[in-house]
Amino acid sequence: xxxxxxxxxxxxxxxxxxxxxxxxxxxxxxxxxxxxxxxxxxxxxxxxxxxxxxxxxxxxxxxxxxxxxxxxxxxxxxxxxxxxxxxxxxxxxxxxxxxxxxxxxxxxxxxxxxxxxxxxxxxxxxxxxxxxxxxxxxxxxxxxxxxxxxxxxxxxxxxxxxxxxxxxxxxxxxxxxxxxxxxxxxxxxxxxxxxxxxxxxxxxxxxxxxxxxxxxxxxxxxxxxxxxxxxxxxxxxxxxxxxxxxxxxxxxxxxxxxxxxxxxxxxxxxxxxxxxxxxxxxxxxxxxxxxxxxxxxxxxxxxxxxxxxxxxxxxx
Amino acid sequence: xxxxxxxxxxxxxxxxxxxxxxxxxxxxxxxxxxxxxxxxxxxxxxxxxxxxxxxxxxxxxxxxxxxxxxxxxxxxxxxxxxxxxxxxxxxxxxxxxxxxxxxxxxxxxxxxxxxxxxxxxxxxxxxxxxxxxxxxxxxxxxxxxxxxxxxxxxxxxxxxxxxxxxxxxxxxxxxxxxxxxxxxxxxxxxxxxxxxxxxxxxxxxxxxxxxxxxxxxxxxxxxxxxxxxxxxxxxxxxxxxxxxxxxxxxxxxx
Numbered sequence: 001x002x003x004x005x006x007x008x009x010x011x012x013x014x015x016x017x018x019x020x021x022x023x024x025x026x027x028x029x030x031x032x033x034x035x036x037x038x039x040x041x042x043x044x045x046x047x048x049x050x051x052x053x054x055x056x057x058x059x060x061x062x063x064x065x066x067x068x069x070x071x072x073x074x075x076x077x078x079x080x081x082x083x084x085x086x087x088x089x090x091x092x093x094x095x096x097x098x099x100x101x102x103x104x105x106x107x108x109x110x111x112x113x114x115x116x117x118x119x120x121x122x123x124x125x126x127x128x129x130x131x132x133x134x135x136x137x138x139x140x141x142x143x144x145x146x147x148x149x150x151x152x153x154x155x156x157x158x159x160x161x162x163x164x165x166x167x168x169x170x171x172x173x174x175x176x177x178x179x180x181x182x183x184x185x186x187x188x189x190x191x192x193x194x195x196x197x198x199x200x201x202x203x204x205x206x207x208x209x210x211x212x213x214x215x216x217x218x219x220x221x222x223x224x225x226x227x228x229x230x231x232x233x234x235x236x237x238x239x240x241x242x243x244x245x246x247x248x249x250x251x252x253x254x255x256x257x258x259x260x261x262x263x264x265x266x267x268x269x270x271x272x273x274x275x276x277x278x279x280x281x282x283x284x285x286x287x288x289x290x291x292x293x294x295x296x297x298x299x300x301x302x303x304x305x306x307x308x309x310x311x312x313x314x315x316x
Numbered sequence: 317x318x319x320x321x322x323x324x325x326x327x328x329x330x331x332x333x334x335x336x337x338x339x340x341x342x343x344x345x346x347x348x349x350x351x352x353x354x355x356x357x358x359x360x361x362x363x364x365x366x367x368x369x370x371x372x373x374x375x376x377x378x379x380x381x382x383x384x385x386x387x388x389x390x391x392x393x394x395x396x397x398x399x400x401x402x403x404x405x406x407x408x409x410x411x412x413x414x415x416x417x418x419x420x421x422x423x424x425x426x427x428x429x430x431x432x433x434x435x436x437x438x439x440x441x442x443x444x445x446x447x448x449x450x451x452x453x454x455x456x457x458x459x460x461x462x463x464x465x466x467x468x469x470x471x472x473x474x475x476x477x478x479x480x481x482x483x484x485x486x487x488x489x490x491x492x493x494x495x496x497x498x499x500x501x502x503x504x505x506x507x508x509x510x511x512x513x514x515x516x517x518x519x520x521x522x523x524x525x526x527x528x529x530x531x532x533x534x535x536x537x538x539x540x541x542x543x544x545x546x547x548x549x550x551x552x553x554x555x556x557x558x559x560x561x562x563x564x565x566x567x568x569x570x
């Protein structure tokens with residue numbers, strides 16, 4: 001399935017650190033001008049994969065090409081052509097916004113002026129503060145500056161390692177809006193995030209957990225991999241409702257999701273409406289007079305939970 | 317109704333910058349209280365005052381019945397605290413961390429032994445009790461840190477972004493631990509960047525530029541604003557400030 005036009009091809013990459021398996025036979029392919037997400041919690045292997053793709057680490061086995069260049073053999077060709085924003089902000093705190101940008105441009109043998117057009121959609125938002133020291137910026141502004149620094153040499157592919165971690169919900173949204181705009185200019189972008197809801201902003205995502213890829217698909221299709229009928233359940237006493245659902249003989253799983261609970265049923269071959277009726281009567285009999293049960297489609301987080309399949313209960 | 321936290325006109329200034337601006341609220345005993353806000357809205361400054369680490373410029377606050385300014389030592393003995401950044405000593409084992417914190421919190425040797433054993437069993441960490449904390453998966457670390465913060469049975473526990481970067485199952489297990497603690501009467505004061513988690517709180521307070529932008533039960537806040545989720549409300553309230561730069565550099569409110 002790999003073609004010369006794919007800006008990124010990863011085939012069977014594994015990496016260990018001592019006894020820890022950081023990446024376990026990871027394969028994926030990114031299409032031109034695609035916004036591709038690596039979605040998963042800490043320890044999933046996202047950062048290790050980025051370090052291999054930016055030629056900072058060598059894989060134990062498997063191979064990868066970035067823009068057609070091999071990550072082990074052609075490191076200098078890759079380094080000149082990729083933009084990389086590591087998880088920790090890589091800005092110089094004592095330099096101003098503009099000084100940081102000029103520094104990163106000069107490292108890549110270019111200038112702020114030459115790179116201005118590509119960074120403009122992002123840079124315009126922080127340009128009024130160009131004389132401010134980087135350490136005096138808010139989290140959201142630092143993040144935008146770091147993105148500009150990763151873009152100023154006009155790379156053909158952009159790697160962003162958890163750019164929105166620790167950033168508030170509003171700044172996160174704005175950042176994803178920016179990525180959408182950049183993608184429109186033809187840039188391929190690979191971005192990692194621990195926030196499942198952000199997966200919906202990607203063209204395709206790879207769900208990652210403990211070094212393995214659980215699934216690769218368009219966000220809208222990920223939910224179709226959910227194995228059981230799924231329901232939203234509401235009642236006033238949510239904590240007791242959760243216990244009641246887990247005690248229901250046909251329960252496959254029950255988890256809180258925002259202001260509702262998501263319940264999946266282990267029975268196959270029954271219509272969702274019939275299961276909902278059954279469950280509703282069961283809950284009424286258990287004293288939940290106000291119980292609402294509605295069949296729903298699974299989202300990415302539902303699917304992630306089902307694919308990782310850990311035991312549901314631990315009490316404090 | 318017993319109050320676990322009482323805050324009246326609490327204010328903190330750093331030079332010309334007002335990080336927390338005359339906030340007033342109460343938290344009931346056994347309540348799960350979500351404290352939300354954009355980066356730089358004043359959450360951390362407010363928490364530092366409530367746990368007795370930073371003196372208010374004006375106004376007052378009491379936690380577990382003790383004044384945060386004049387009785388800071390009493391406050392600190394009656395609270396638990398955990399954050400994503402600082403919780404446990406990575407180079408110590410699970411047992412050693414329990415013993416260390418038990419000692420810091422003033423428990424007797426017998427209490428430390430009994431509660432430590434119960435804690436390890438409840439978390440099913442028996443096989444790992446002599447492992448260094450650094451070797452535990454993040455989710456286990458966070459669950460252990462929370463349990464350790466409850467070791468001395470504090471009246472109020474402060475959780476500062478306890479679930480950042482944690483997988484979705486562990487995140488939910490963590491919230492079940494929060495519910496269980498609240499059901500035993502512990503008051504939980506929690507900050508988070510996950511707005512779906514805000515829905516799990518009994519009440520939430522959304523800070524905007526050092527003030528309280530909205531406060532109430534999740535249901536009431538959604539009903540009054542006419543919005544479907546707290547996420548939308550958060551964005552509506554916080555967006556005006558998000559476009560502006562952080563007002564005070566270097567001194568580190570936030």
